[in-house]
Amino acid sequence: MTGPAILDIADLGARIPDGAHLAIAPDYSGCAMAVIRTLLSRRIRDLRLVAVPTAGFQADMLIGAGCVAEIEAAAVSLGEYGPAGRFNAALRAGTLTMRDATCPVIHAGLQAAEKGIPFMPLRGIIGSDLVAQRPDWKLIDNPYGSQGRDPILLVPAITPEIALFHAPAADRDGNVFIGVRRELMLMAHAARRTLVSVERIVDTDFLADEARAGATIPALYVEAIAQAPRGADPVGLFGAYGPDEAALGAYAQASRDDGAFAAWLTVIDAYVSQTVPA
Amino acid sequence: MSDAADIHIREILIARIADMLDGCGHVAVGASSPIPGAAALLAQARSHGAMRVSVLGSTRHNFFTDGGRELFDCAAQGRIDAFFLSGGQIDGAGNINLVGIGDPAQPKVRFPGSFGSAYLAFLVPKIILFREEHTPRTLVERVDFISAPGTSDPEIYRPGGPRALVTGLAVFEFSPQRARFTLRSVHPGQTPETVSNQTGFRFDIPDDVPQTPMPDAATLALMRGDVARAVAETYPGFAAQLWGIAA
Incomplete structure (x- = not known):
């Protein structure tokens, strides 16, 4: 070794x-x-x-x-x-x-990388002008949501x-x-x-x-x-x-x-x- | 009764913000925030052990052990009750701008960046907006860039948001339903009119706007003693200037 x-x-x-x-x-x-x-x-x-x-x-x-x-x-x-x-x-x-x-987007992007997965979902952020600046951040509807729409942001692995x-x-x-x-x-x-x-x-x-x-x-x-x-x-x-x-x-x-x-x-x-x- | 002339405006701000924190279980304070930091430590000192305070940048008043992400994970779980945000610009709808003025790709004025605001403003129940400089330059009709919005559509998960704005001139309450501020008190020497003249956005003015209360003698003694010494650990320059004590 x-x-x-x-x-x-x-x-x-x-x-x-x-x-x-x-x-x-x-x-x-x-x-x-x-x-x-x-x-x-x-x-x-x-x-x-x-x-x-x-x-x-x-x-x-x-x-x-x-x-x-x-x-x-x-x-x-x-x-x-x-x-x-x-x-x-x-x-x-x-x-x-x-x-x-x-801050949490960078932590979460690194956490995705440490898990070897392509992205991480995060709460918050939707409605910030940051989202418009970052085409690599994507909005989805929470696939595990129980009722109605529940938009949540995905950020790519860093x-x-x-x-x-x-x-x-x-x-x-x-x-x-x-x-x-x-x-x-x-x-x-x-x-x-x-x-x-x-x-x-x-x-x-x-x-x-x-x-x-x-x-x-x-x-x-x-x-x-x-x-x-x-x-x-x-x-x-x-x-x-x-x-x-x-x-x-x-x-x-x-x-x-x-x-x-x-x-x-x-x-x-x-x-x-x-x-x-x- | 304390002699008002001996009380620094910053001590009035610290005491008023501390009043807003009473009853919170966990208050977190971001980097470079000496007045909110002092207020949190004051509220903690009189909570008889009931309140936890985490101050970023402090060694003694920071119990996190899982790196920079832990504060944010804690907030998303609802383990933080109050946090402070500021802005290069703050507008009348509770939006804050920490990015800059003009085209973000080539700004006329650049602020440091959004830090954790775009996250914490959604997730911490009691966000207190704080900006000591109260001028039409800082309190604007509409921010040039929204780092964190004051309010969100009903479908957006948002247990938290701005509840108050404290400045060097006055205290406002924020209504998320109406996306609007109401003037709650003015600091010594100010009137609703002088505050209005220094504010770039419109806000509600009730018939009766009292003066921001002065800290009483016991509060002042606590602030200038144990609290000042605790503040000096993280903000030595601030503590030396306000209270003349060394870390």
């Missing part, structure tokens, strides 16, 4: 091709920021992002660097740091396709080509500890390939202890891992370290101005070339 490959972050990032359909974690869960920076400095092209279910800093940075053709998300925002400046600018310029969704996220730890077999962040489990179940950066790789077998096994993604779902201490900086990692508020505030400012963003990206390029082996 061979487990997931153990790579450095540059090689992990290199497994994501131009044009990839890529699922990313929300800012409150595990953002693989160190890997995202390698994608930025490489100027990866034509990504089709899936936000699970909302996007923030990762998406805005990639959009600003011209790496994204399309994004499906329930929202794109820098949260308490304000609007996502590059996202807004790209939409105004017409250079980005936004597939507006609502099967990302790749899921990318950051987690606190992996063991030597490539089992990934995620604690209570079950959206990361959902991403790994749904995606065809899962790439994970972790704070540390340890010798303990995470599946040996039942308490920890329940909070672990089995290596079955994981293609490759890379060790990246503080790999979620500056967004922060649950249970490990908080957000770098100064860095996030500075980015939010830069995101709202073409020149300031270009300068920010130059700094990222220099940082990656100095810290990541080619």
Whole structure:
């Protein structure tokens, strides 16, 4: 039995091709920021992002660097740091396709993928203008309804080509500890390939202890891992370290101005070339 | 009696929203909602353990263990009694717009996106619409994009929907039967006329529109003590600004 490959972050990032359909974690869960920076400095092209279910800093940075053709998300925002400046600018310029969704549609689409079924029915949503924007969402009459019409919405499975996220730890077999962040489990179940950066790789077998096994993604779902201490900086990692508020505030400012963003990206390029082996 | 001059308008909003939540078994609060979050924690503090509160983004006040989907699954099962929604625009029929202004493919103004509104607005029985900025820009005659409709046709499964709108100027009640707001109270310094002048949609004005009640001394003490400390865990900037306390 061979487990997931153990790579450095540059090689992990290199497994994501131009044009990839890529699922990313929300800012409150595990953002693989160190890997995202390698994608930025490489100027990866034509990504089709899936936000699970909302996007923030990762998406805005990639959009600003011209790496994204399309994004499906329930929202794109820098949260308490304000609007996502590059996202807004790209939409105004017409250079980005936004597939507006609502949170449970993305969760349900991923759940359909994890079950290997083509769609999932969901309550609500009918009468929202989102439905008109999404010809891939379909209305049917509940076939199990007892009386009268009962319209219900079907949403298609979302099967990302790749899921990318950051987690606190992996063991030597490539089992990934995620604690209570079950959206990361959902991403790994749904995606065809899962790439994970972790704070540390340890010798303990995470599946040996039942308490920890329940909070672990089995290596079955994981293609490759890379060790990246503080790999979620500056967004922060649950249970490990908080957000770098100064860095996030500075980015939010830069995101709202073409020149300031270009300068920010130059700094990222220099940082990656100095810290990541080619 | 508290001295009105010492009470911040945000404390009046928190107390008024908390009153609307009394009796709920489970109140959930979305991301970036410090005033509704504080109101929910205040209502919980005086419920003597009867109310559960889940605050997205909080570690201590969030008991979900099944990922981002659990809140929505809970709502669809009827396990959440009250939730808060806002909008870049809110109109007189209770529709909210979180997407933008102009062609969605190339908008003039882009808002963040609909989040869970298109779902939760249908499924949570007591949706409280909250927008601190009360101007003709935010409270419009007709939203440019409906993220979540205020009302639905009878054939649509809809156990929930908007029940009230709370702003920085006033409190409205929403009638789903009439798809229309009624002014219920105005905050200190406002009259029905000043509120009307700042509102882009038409609404009913009863003969008697009282002033929004001031929190009493016990409510203020609770809010500025235990509740403020709990709020600071999730919203440190907000708690520091309003109450001068650190997380």
